[in-house]
Each structure stands twice: as structure tokens, then as C-alpha cells.
Amino acid sequence: MGTNATLARRWFQEVWLADGEKTVEELLHPDGTAWLEGRVAKGPADFKDARGQLLAAFPDLVATIDGIVEQDENVVVRWSATATHLGPGLGMPATKRPVSIRGMTWMEFRNGQIVRGWDSWNLGGLIASLAAPEAPGVG
Numbered sequence: 561m562g563t564n565a566t567l568a569r570r571w572f573q574e575v576w577l578a579d580g581e582k583t584v585e586e587l588l589h590p591d592g593t594a595w596l597e598g599r600v601a602k603g604p605a606d607f608k609d610a611r612g613q614l615l616a617a618f619p620d621l622v623a624t625i626d627g628i629v630e631q632d633e634n635v636v637v638r639w640s641a642t643a644t645h646l647g648p649g650l651g652m653p654a655t656k657r658p659v660s661i662r663g664m665t666w667m668e669f670r671n672g673q674i675v676r677g678w679d680s681w682n683l684g685g686l687i688a689s690l691a692a693p694e695a696p697g698v699g
Contacts, residue, residue: 564669565630568637571667571674576615576623576641581608589673597683617649618659626662635667645690655690 567587574583584604588594594601594610601607615621621643629636641661646654663681667674 562630563672564633564635564667565628567669567672567674568628568630568635568667569625572623572625572637572639572665575611576621580611584608584611587672587674589670589675592673592675592677594674594677594679596679597681613649616647617645617654618643619646620644633669635669637665637667639663639665650687650690652687652691657690657694659686659689661686 570583571587574580584607588604588607590603592603592607594607596610599610601610621641623639623641625637626640627638639662641663642658643661644656644658646656648654661681663679665680666678668676
């Protein structure tokens with residue numbers, strides 16, 4: 561595994577932890593851009609805001625790397641995550657429902673930092689599942 565794949569692995573293993581903001585500062589270039597589902601984050605401060613909103617809604621989020629492909633400056637990470645909707649977010653109060661998410665992130669590195677990244681996962685499906693009425697006997 562090359563250096564950029566190692567950095568991508570660190571990103572996924574550390575950014576979603578409680579003290580993950582320091583990893584954002586270290587690995588996201590000051591002018592880096594992240595195309596997230598539902599938002600574009602420019603620079604570490606904007607990304608940390610998006611991260612904070614997601615973690616406010618899903619404070620127990622656990623991200624898992626399911627596969628990594630690296631070619632030169634580009635790294636693609638296939639990932640999955642589990643969490644519980646314990647806080648307000650995504651336009652609704654906490655539902656206390658568990659969720660499972662799968663997605664892919666394409667990251668472009670330059671000089672040891674992420675300069676561009678693209679996330680692809682089904683945010684609309686997640687919101688719809690949380691907004692759907694609970695089945696009788698569930699909860």
C-alpha cells in the first residue's frame with residue numbers, strides 16, 4: 561500500500577473519532593474542496609462544520625474501510641458505516657433508529673494532503689428511512 565492509501569486509511573480511521581478535527585487540519589489542504597452528499601466543503605473549517613453536524617446527529621458513528629484502490633495521487637475508498645440517529649439533524653429530531661450506510665470516496669492527494677474529494681452515498685435514502693413511520697412493535 562502506497563503513502564496516499566495509508567493517508568486515506570488514516571482519514572477514515574481518525575476523522576470520525578471525538579478528536580478527529582486534528583486529523584482534518586493535518587490531512588485536508590487549506591484550499592482543499594470536498595464534494596459531500598448535500599454540500600460542498602471548502603477548506604478544513606468548512607469540512608469540520610459538516611463533520612460536526614453529522615456527528616451531532618450520529619454521535620456513535622463507526623466508519624469501516626471495505627476496500628482501497630490507489631493510483632498515483634488518487635485513492636478510492638469503499639466504506640461502510642453504522643450509527644444511531646441520536647441527535648437532531650437531517651431536518652428532523654432524533655429518531656433513535658440504527659442506520660447502515662455504504663459509500664465510496666475518491667480522494668486526490670498532493671504533497672501528503674487531500675486537495676479534492678468526492679463522496680458518493682445515498683443521503684436521500686437515509687433521510688427517507690429515518691422519516692418513514694416505524695413499523696408496529698418496533699422501537
